[in-house]
Amino acid sequence: FRILGIETSCDDTGVAIVNSERQLLGDAIHNQNQIHLENGGILPPVAGFHHRANMEPVANQAFTAAGLTMSDIDAVAATIKPEVGMKYGTFLCKKWKKPFIPIHHMEAHALTARMVDENVRFPFLVLLISGGHCLLALVEGVDSFLLLGKSMDIAPGEVFDKFHRQLKLRNIAELSHLSGGHAVEVMARKATNPVEFKFEPFSSDVTCDFFFSGMVTKIKHFIAEEEVKYGTTADGVIESAPNLCAAMQLSITKHLCRRVERAMLFLERKSLIPSSSRSLVVSGGVAANKFIANGLKLVCDNYNYHLSVPPPKLCNDNGVMIAWNGVERYRENVGILKWNQLDDVQVSTKCPLGKDIRQS
């Protein structure tokens, strides 16, 4: 069977067609990044306007790429929030009398690894790290998650983006087209002394929750002081930027690794994960960071986990992950709505990622 997936949750309008054999048959994406950069951030009404303008052309592009039409599609899956993609998806379903599958964006991020990596079987551990989320969960099945930990303040992608702004890395021509996190990662590779600065992440030892804001405040003040002390180069960037990037990247990595390690110990102690299916999936925009992935690989090696990081194209927001989530739900027959039930779709926008077992 073939599923059409539609993603419009943030600033990407993405559409893809994936079949039950894990094959991507065609996809298309339109990114609003440049528009939002000029506005100094994402304004939801502006994003909505561009999603609406691009929805149909992007969908048509995906159909053309796949050489298919709606009559070849078995069901349409779309991210439920915000509603542009869902409205278009339900419109197609009513017109073509096809079933509709509402998808939660974070569930899709968590499941994509299974499309490209056969070794990822239920139950598996997932770490979702993006611009808006930081979650650690045990994925027991398509719609069965146990929440182990989450960020109690901001998400790691936001931490990267804040430093990117404060350090004015966009002024450096070769970094100007990169996302905040990517620019920091590239800058960190130029560090002459990655351990010149030390920013210990705050971590309360009794949970798997994440805390970033303490570290952010500390580094922010530190950078401001450095600027006063040493000034900046012609493009407004301080001399020590590479070493600072390396230090902050290291402390984020350490914090993530310690929480993942704790979760692995917890799952072991509670016998929640059999040794035959020990995988850690890392997804979300920040998963593209090689330094973080290397750190997590060390933890995985230590605890006999298979590390699975989908390629950046699948870790960033895209229609493929929504289509794949649709495939997983369609196969198991969970959460499928008939075309004639779509007039007033009421879906919970609450994150379904889990029964919260953080207190146990």
Ligand code: ATP
């Ligand atoms: P969400 O998916 O939670 O709604 P989002 O759409 O902002 O949030 P993504 O598109 O998944 O998140 O990821 C974007 C984030 O990933 C940005 O904060 C960006 O800085 C960060 N990012 C991208 N590449 C890297 C990298 N190589 N290293 C670290 N962070 C990165």
Ligand code: FE
């Ligand atoms: Fe996302």
